[in-house]
Amino acid sequence: MKRTARRLLWLAAPLALAAPVIAAVTQAGSPSGPSPAGNPLELKYHTPSAARGAQIAASSCQGCHGPSGVSTDPTVPRLAGQVPSYVRLQLAAFRAKLRPSPVMQRVAANLKDQDIADLAAYFAARPPGPAWTTDPALRARGEALFQRGDAARNVIACAICHGAHGRGEDSRGIASVTNMSPGYALKVLHEFKETPSFGGIPHPEAMRIALQPLQDADLRALAAYISSMQ
Ligand code: HEC
Ligand code: HEC
Structure with missing residues (x-):
């Protein structure tokens, strides 16, 4: 469910x-x-x-x-x-x-x-809770994807929308992604990636497109990074 x-x-x-x-x-x-x-x-x-x-x-x-x-x-x-x-x-x-x-x-x-x-x-x-501790190597891989993307694979830097700090932007309805548990973050990323396209619905479409080039290992790395952002 x-x-x-x-x-x-x-x-x-x-x-x-x-x-x-x-x-x-x-x-x-x-x-x-x-x-x-x-x-x-x-x-x-x-x-x-x-x-x-x-x-x-x-x-x-x-x-x-x-x-x-x-x-x-x-x-x-x-x-x-x-x-x-x-x-x-x-x-x-x-x-x-x-x-x-x-x-x-x-x-x-x-x-x-x-x-x-x-x-x-x-x-x-309210101040966000303490960051989670995650595997340093996985986190570093996630950080590179989040902050810089991967042009060779058409991966857009998440920071373009969510900000280098990951705290989102209220005026555009962009969620803060910091401090969620690694498990919840991974679950959410899979949900967005697997959401079908509907043209015209801006938010999930933006996330769905951003996530298409990414594999499960990438999503794990991203989840490890965002959950441990300060
Ligand atoms: C084009 C803008 C854009 C890009 C690029 C983008 N996002 Fe998002 N993201 C959004 C918006 C807008 C939402 C809020 C979606 C909604 O309203 O359901 C969101 C939601 C999320 C959420 C859910 C937050 C929650 O509380 O459940 C996560 C996690 C997330 N993004 C991670 C990422 C990651 C990781 C990347 C890079 C691979 C990324 N986003 C790239 C715009 C973007
Ligand atoms: C009985 C437990 C329970 C109570 C009480 C509860 N929640 Fe939740 N809430 C959850 C769970 C579990 C989820 C995750 C749902 C999912 O996976 O889609 C959630 C999700 C949410 C989300 C979505 C967050 C995101 O990142 O997408 C918001 C917002 C929210 N709750 C606000 C509230 C507010 C405000 C109240 C009080 C008025 C409240 N909840 C009371 C269990 C609860």
């Missing part, structure tokens, strides 16, 4: 939502803009309150995602330091049942738009 989560999300999305998904992505952070009717991924909210997000997180998220969003369970992603636009889009997708995780769909069903914005603001402001 987990392995197919993103594939199913992006299979379902374009059937009804290709244009609205783009709208949700490009309008992230401009809550006052006009909303196309019935787009479940577009959120309406006032200036987010991290303090209110902290209260919701303490009662509804901490049990799994850890105190301050620093999960110690390698199968539960860390949310501390994640870019808010990415967290908002994922929570909206869980709530709309477009990204299938039974547990997260159940959690997100109870969240209002304002809750989602407040939670995203809270987690974004």
